[in-house]
Amino acid sequence: MKELLKKLQKFELRIRKVIDTQMQGDFHSVFKGTGLEFDDVRAYQYGDDVRSIDWNVSAKGHGTFIKTYKEEKEQSVFLILDVSGSQNIGPEKQRKLDIGKEICGILALTAVRQSAQLGLICISDQKEKYVRPGKGISHAYAIIKTLYDLKPQSSRTNLAAGIKTALSIIKRRSMLLLISDFIDRNYEKEVAMLARKHDLIVVQLMDQREQQFPSLGIIPIRDAESGLVSWVNTSALSFREKYLHDLEANREKLQQICRRNKADYLAIDTSGDYVLQLVNLFQLRRKTRKSA
Structure with a gap:
């Protein structure tokens, strides 16, 4: 736990330095x-x-x-993290879930140091964890410990149900960061409702191995959420084309939902330097505020 906190604090400091260098003092807090x-x-x-x-x-x-x-002056911020089974894809300590938790930790440290009220909601196909909004560095550490200790009860995804849970909990207009790989269906209406009622930022986590599926011949593939195993020919052109088409279609659909509902969208490559990718979030918020 102490090692994780040191890592997050180091990342937060790095983000602040990059922002100070690139923005040259003309930076409006993302959590203001x-x-x-x-x-x-x-x-x-x-x-x-x-x-x-x-x-x-x-x-x-x-x-x-x-x-x-x-x-x-005081902003209410909620981190909404998808902790379902599909988030477990990736190498050890660099799964989508690991990176999602680290991003939440960095944003928690940043938000409370800007006097924001910060809350946490973890979802799968049910509410996995809820931490009431609070202020101060001790509250940020409590959120980080909650994420560190979290063992989801369900591996299944139901983003629509998770978002409805968030809508029922968060009554006051707030800034929401919805963090997921968005590998699901029929959540469009709920994301739109979230964007209409709140200031929404969508963060999509992506793993390179999902985008560059290796040609391994006929292999068994286990669904991380249902546990079902199916045999597929990963070398077949038809399989690869359909897989990549579905992946790209899902991403484009999410971006369209965000554009239509004036929500900000940020893609995070979990195999890359996500600290620099997070800086894009701050830049995005700055540009939006200056043009508003």
């Missing part, structure tokens, strides 16, 4: 609140926007009043 919250009312003055008039207060007959707002 972007909205406005109600503050008070004051008497209407000539030139005020009539759309800001508080009609309930004004109706009391003591004059016309408008609502005033203040910038929402």
